[in-house]
Amino acid sequence: MKPRLFTPGPTPVPEETLLELAKPVTYHRTAEQKAALNEVMEDLKYVFQTKNPVIVLTSSGTGGMEAAVSNVLAPGQKAILLTAGRWGERWRGVLKAFGANLVIVEQPYGSAVDPQLLKEALEKNPDTVAVYATLSETSTGVGHDIEAYGKIVAGTKALLCVDSISGLGAMVCKTDEWQIDINVSGSQKALMMPPGLAYVSVSDKAWKVIESNTATRSFYFDLKRYKAKIAENDTPFTPANTLIKAQRLSLKRIRAEGIENLWARHAKMAEATRAAITAMGLKLFAQRPNNALTVIVVPEGIDGSATLKALEKQYGYKLADGQDNLKGQIWRLSHMGWCDPFDVLGALSALELTLLKSGFKLEPGAGVAAFQKKLAS
Amino acid sequence: MKPRLFTPGPTPVPEETLLELAKPVTYHRTAEQKAALNEVMEDLKYVFQTKNPVIVLTSSGTGGMEAAVSNVLAPGQKAILLTAGRWGERWRGVLKAFGANLVIVEQPYGSAVDPQLLKEALEKNPDTVAVYATLSETSTGVGHDIEAYGKIVAGTKALLCVDSISGLGAMVCKTDEWQIDINVSGSQKALMMPPGLAYVSVSDKAWKVIESNTATRSFYFDLKRYKAKIAENDTPFTPANTLIKAQRLSLKRIRAEGIENLWARHAKMAEATRAAITAMGLKLFAQRPNNALTVIVVPEGIDGSATLKALEKQYGYKLADGQDNLKGQIWRLSHMGWCDPFDVLGALSALELTLLKSGFKLEPGAGVAAFQKKLAS
Numbered sequence: 001m002k003p004r005l006f007t008p009g010p011t012p013v014p015e016e017t018l019l020e021l022a023k024p025v026t027y028h029r030t031a032e033q034k035a036a037l038n039e040v041m042e043d044l045k046y047v048f049q050t051k052n053p054v055i056v057l058t059s060s061g062t063g064g065m066e067a068a069v070s071n072v073l074a075p076g077q078k079a080i081l082l083t084a085g086r087w088g089e090r091w092r093g094v095l096k097a098f099g100a101n102l103v104i105v106e107q108p109y110g111s112a113v114d115p116q117l118l119k120e121a122l123e124k125n126p127d128t129v130a131v132y133a134t135l136s137e138t139s140t141g142v143g144h145d146i147e148a149y150g151k152i153v154a155g156t157k158a159l160l161c162v163d164s165i166s167g168l169g170a171m172v173c174k175t176d177e178w179q180i181d182i183n184v185s186g187s188q189k190a191l192m193m194p195p196g197l198a199y200v201s202v203s204d205k206a207w208k209v210i211e212s213n214t215a216t217r218s219f220y221f222d223l224k225r226y227k228a229k230i231a232e233n234d235t236p237f238t239p240a241n242t243l244i245k246a247q248r249l250s251l252k253r254i255r256a257e258g259i260e261n262l263w264a265r266h267a268k269m270a271e272a273t274r275a276a277i278t279a280m281g282l283k284l285f286a287q288r289p290n291n292a293l294t295v296i297v298v299p300e301g302i303d304g305s306a307t308l309k310a311l312e313k314q315y316g317y318k319l320a321d322g323q324d325n326l327k328g329q330i331w332r333l334s335h336m337g338w339c340d341p342f343d344v345l346g347a348l349s350a351l352e353l354t355l356l357k358s359g360f361k362l363e364p365g366a367g368v369a370a371f372q373k374k375l376a377s
Numbered sequence: 378m379k380p381r382l383f384t385p386g387p388t389p390v391p392e393e394t395l396l397e398l399a400k401p402v403t404y405h406r407t408a409e410q411k412a413a414l415n416e417v418m419e420d421l422k423y424v425f426q427t428k429n430p431v432i433v434l435t436s437s438g439t440g441g442m443e444a445a446v447s448n449v450l451a452p453g454q455k456a457i458l459l460t461a462g463r464w465g466e467r468w469r470g471v472l473k474a475f476g477a478n479l480v481i482v483e484q485p486y487g488s489a490v491d492p493q494l495l496k497e498a499l500e501k502n503p504d505t506v507a508v509y510a511t512l513s514e515t516s517t518g519v520g521h522d523i524e525a526y527g528k529i530v531a532g533t534k535a536l537l538c539v540d541s542i543s544g545l546g547a548m549v550c551k552t553d554e555w556q557i558d559i560n561v562s563g564s565q566k567a568l569m570m571p572p573g574l575a576y577v578s579v580s581d582k583a584w585k586v587i588e589s590n591t592a593t594r595s596f597y598f599d600l601k602r603y604k605a606k607i608a609e610n611d612t613p614f615t616p617a618n619t620l621i622k623a624q625r626l627s628l629k630r631i632r633a634e635g636i637e638n639l640w641a642r643h644a645k646m647a648e649a650t651r652a653a654i655t656a657m658g659l660k661l662f663a664q665r666p667n668n669a670l671t672v673i674v675v676p677e678g679i680d681g682s683a684t685l686k687a688l689e690k691q692y693g694y695k696l697a698d699g700q701d702n703l704k705g706q707i708w709r710l711s712h713m714g715w716c717d718p719f720d721v722l723g724a725l726s727a728l729e730l731t732l733l734k735s736g737f738k739l740e741p742g743a744g745v746a747a748f749q750k751k752l753a754s
Contacts, residue, residue, distance in 0.1 A: 007404045010618065021619070022399035025571050027384045027695055058573055059436050059597065060614040066597045075594070097596035188615065194402050196435055196573050196617030217452070217594045219474035220436065220443045237437040238565065240573030240617070241387065242398070318404055 001316030006347050008138045008293040008320055009166055010188045010195055011337040014253060017192060020246040028241040034233035036245045041230070043251035047168065047191070047259065048183055050175035050201045055226040057198040058240040061165035061186035064198030065094050067221040068161045068182045072130050072206070074215035075099030080121050080131045080158070082113040082149070086139035086323050087163055091132040103128065109326065110140050112288040115148035122156055129209065130159040130181075136167030136292045139323055141332065143171055143290025150179035159206050165189060165198075169254065170266045170292035170336035181206040187243065190266070190292065190336040192250035196243045202227075250338075266291040269335040269344050272374035276348050279370035280355070280362055285330050293334040302358055304328040310357070315350035341375055378693030383724050385515045385670040385697055386543050387565045387572055388714040391630060394569060397623040405618040411610035413622045418607070420628035424545065424568070424636065425560055427552035427578045432603040434575040435617045438542035438563035441575030442471050444598040445538045445559045449507050449583070451592030452476030457498050457508045457535070459490040459526070463516035463700050464540055468509040480505065486517050486703065489665040492525035499533055506586065507536040507558075513544030513669045516700055518709065520548055520667025527556035536583050542566060542575075546631065547643045547669035547713035558583040564620065567643070567669065567713040569627035573620045579604075627715075643668040646712040646721050649751035653725050656747030657732070657739055662707050670711040679735055681705040687734070692727035718752055 005012050026033065037056065044054040057063055069091075073079055079100040081091055084107040095102055103125050105117045113133070122128060131153050135146055146162055153160040159181035164173050168183075169190030175183045181203040187193035202210070202223060210216075210223055219225075225236040254262055270291035274284060277296055285295040298304035305321055305328045312318050322330040333351075335344045348367045355362055382389050403410065414433065421431040434440055446468075450456055456477040458468055461484040472479055480502050482494045490510070499505060508530050512523055523539055530537040536558035541550050545560075546567030552560045558580040564570035579587070579600060587593075587600055596602075602613040631639055647668035651661060654673055662672040675681035682698055682705045689695050697709040710728075712721050725744045732739055 003401070003403075005402065005404065009615065010402045010405060013402045018399045018401070022395045024380070024395070025382065025387045025390045025565075026380075027382065027697070028387060028572065059440070060616065062614040063436065063597045069596075070594070094596045097599065098594055186615075188402075194617065194619040195405065195615045196620060217447070217475055219446075219471045220440045220598070222474065237439040238386065238563075238572045239437065240571065240620075242571040243573060243617075320404070 001314065003316045004318065004343070004347070006317055006319045006334050008189070008332055008334040008336070011192065011334055012339060013192055013194060014250060014338050017246045017249045020249050021242055025242060028238055029234070033241055036248050037235070038233040040244055040248050040251060043255055044199055047251065047254060048175045048201045049173070049177065049259070052176070052201050052203050053227065053230050055200045055202065055223060056235065056239065056244065057200065057221065058196065059198050060195060061184065061198050062090065063221060064184035064186065064200045065091060065163055067200055067223055068184050069094045069098050069100070070218040070221055071210045071216060071223045072159060072161065072182070072213065073098060073100050074213055076101055077129045078103060078125055078127050080105060080118065080125065080128050082118060082131065082133045082144070084111055084113050084140065084142060085109050085134070085137035087134045087137055091134070091163065095132065110142065110285050110287055112142045112144050115145055115152060118149055119152050122152060122158065126156070128156070128158045130161050132161050135162055135164035135173055136171060136290045138166040138293060139326065141284070141286035141290060141293055141295030142288050143167065146173065146180065147178045154179040159209055167290060167292050169262060171290050172263050175201050187247055191247065192253065192338045193243065193247050196240050197247060266336060268375070269339070269341050270294060272341060272371045273333065273335060273344055273348070275374045276367035276371040280352060280367040292336040293332055296331045296333065298329055298331060299360060302360055304331060307354055307358060311350055311354045314354065317347050317350045345371055378691065380693045381695065381720070381724070383694055383696045383711050385566070385709055385711040385713070388569065388711055389716060390569055390571060391627060391715050394623045394626045397626050398619055402619060405615055406611070410618055413625050414612070415610040417621055417625050417628060420632055421576050424628065424631060425552045425578045426550070426554065426636070427560070429553070429578050429580050430604065430607050431576050431578045432600060433612065433616065433621065434577065434598065435573065435614070436575050437572060438561065438575050439467060440598060441561035441563065441577045442468060442540055444577050444600055445561050446471045446475050446477070447595040447598055448587045448593060448600045449536060449538070449559070449590065450475055450477050451590055453478055454506045455480060455502055455504050457482060457495065457502065457505050459495060459508065459510045459521070461488055461490050461517065461519060462486050462511070462514035464511045464514055468511070468540065472509065487519065487662050487664055489519045489521050492522055492529060495526055496529050499529060499535065505533070505535045507538050509538050512539055512541035512550055513548060513667045515543040515670060515709070516703065518661070518663035518667060518670055518672030519665050520544065523550065523557065524555045531556040536586055544667060544669050546639060548667050549640050552578050564624055568624065569630065569714045570620065570624050573617050574624060643713060645752070646716070646718050647671060649718060649748045650710065650712060650721055650725070652751045653744035653748040657729060657744040669713045670709055673708045673710065675706055675708060676737060679737055681708065684731055684735060688727055688731045692730065694724050694727045722748055
């Protein structure tokens with residue numbers, strides 16, 4: 001069977017990007033490398049929809065999240081955390097490590113955090129320095145209403161910091177228009193690259209807070225050190241320079257497609273997938289589903305983890321299981337990045353076949369026909 | 378002209394390792410990926426010459442240095458810094474960012490820090506928590522006597538933390554025998570990989586300090602989080618999984634050569650290069666030269682930076698200039714990693730030709746003949 005990757009990160013990478021990674025390694029302080037970093041930073045601005053600098057870090061996305069915490073908050077300062085899943089909990093872990101005074105607005109897994117709850121929390125806590133939120137809660141498939149959060153936070157002195165690691169590019173996210181102060185993304189999701197790079201945009205409002213924060217205990221993730229190098233198209237520390245040159249190619253592909261078309265393609269794939277899942281008699285887990293991935297509730301009587309293993313073994317399709325308590329309870333099917341509707345159609349076909357074999361009652365073709373219907377509409 | 382990389386990081390990468398990077402991306406939580414990480418961690422133990430775990434971080438080497446500081450020292454605790462170059466200064470930057478109470482043992486660029494000075498500093502400062510040193514001071518070409526430092530520090534309660542980023546593999550470094558508590562290295566030097574991964578070994582003595590340190594303000598570089606995942610051959614955060622799979626191949630190559638042969642090959646290349654440089658009437662910059670690179674003093678009347686540019690433009694050889702105040706004053710020629718004597722011979726030939734063109738008095742062939750003589754001996 002052909003192996004096919006449908007996990008919500010890492011995601012498939014275009015061949016030309018992969019081949020770039022096989023080229024001989026070059027020195028990282030050259031005009032050529034600086035031009036590549038410049039292009040990447042400019043194209044990231046386009047993808048982020050921001051006029052602010054986008055900083056390139058050599059780290060996982062979590063490193064970018066750490067930068068959004070350690071640069072902003074002095075120990076004991078107040079932060080509001082919006083959490084309804086594992087990635088909200090990742091923010092909590094980072095915030096606790098840096099000694100934040102936490103106000104937690106928590107909702108059950110599968111639901112989204114209502115903007116009204118943020119409004120109330122901010123009113124009760126006018127000394128809040130920053131709000132931490134998640135664009136695509138990949139553990140549940142929920143998309144949060146960052147635009148609404150932005151409207152609420154912008155009226156206060158607090159910063160809005162968003163983890164858009166697995167959403168940016170796959171769903172609409174307008175950093176400046178939505179008034180996101182620090183937006184953190186990563187290479188290995190919709191940006192069509194292997195893991196290893198994190199991206200952080202920083203607004204003027206955020207720079208003011210960062211520059212007045214004298215309590216920073218950070219060196220590698222000290223954003224001021226990166227800012228000082230941006231004008232020279234350089235980095236303060238040796239970057240993963242081959243990854244930067246490869247990211248350049250995947251970003252060029254996004255530029256060529258156009259960001260609105262990218263969003264529309266993901267919206268179409270997500271909508272068609274949701275229609276297929278419903279037509280197969282399955283249920284969606286997310287109350288407010290996003291366009292980066294579809295999260296499916298494992299039906300009663302079916303062993304969720306065993307089904308995924310059979311799907312991969314027999315048909316080559318690699319989906320992701322639920323994490324932590326949700327293991328075996330949900331299936332996570334990514335449709336972001338280097339992925340088109342026909343790729344997803346194949347995954348749904350393989351899922352149908354696997355479910356039929358496991359005795360789940362299903363009209364063969366129900367899912368793929370519903371998918372096709374949405375494509376044709 | 379064929380481009381040829383002789384910078385002291387990044388260094389050339391074997392073709393089979395590069396080709397691994399062009400393979401389709403896979404999920405990072407699979408049995409296959411765990412087996413790859415396990416092999417990398419085991420082979421790193423061999424390269425480090427340690428029985429202790431070697432932690433794999435997705436970051437530059439500086440991220441590993443930050444881990445060696447932020448996990449060990451609470452703000453205000455005492456650290457001795459041994460510095461005689463830019464990379465000693467990198468330790469200083471990290472230590473200052475984390476609020477260390479610094480005792481600085483400083484020597485001029487080009488010299489090594491005498492172990493006797495460390496002995497005296499430790500005697501005067503019995504409350505020292507850790508000593509920070511550099512194996513290969515790549516800014517000057519100096520190799521430090523880490524073995525001697527280890528003997529001194531082992532008799533105290535302090536930890537010995539070493540930046541071996543650009544030395545490990547190219548020069549003898551026996552982590553356990555030399556009693557190095559935290560040893561930090563990176564992928565892009567003698568380990569024949571692009572940049573993007575840092576490696577950190579931790580002794581039992583160091584774990585005790587780390588585990589009793591409640592002041593840690595770190596999340597991404599919190600070594601305890603990595604330690605908790607080692608038994609499962611996993612990482613706490615999404616790693617640069619394609620780099621790990623590629624590092625596996627370069628480490629296999631080191632295993633096949635054998636660490637003693639690797640050290641001997643680098644020693645031979647370094648010795649022959651030093652002989653060639655001297656025979657060309659040039660001077661070495663390092664008082665205690667190491668085997669990872671040779672640093673050459675730019676002779677009077679020659680424009681150092683212009684010569685390097687001409688060398689690259691005409692013959693394709695990319696050497697490194699001096700950094701900061703040493704720019705134009707020295708040339709840095711790396712002979713580490715995926716590099717054999719015949720590669721270096723070519724670089725010396727090109728350097729001779731370039732110097733001759735710039736009017737430097739030199740008997741053509743003096744350098745390459747001296748190099749060959751050492752090879753034959």
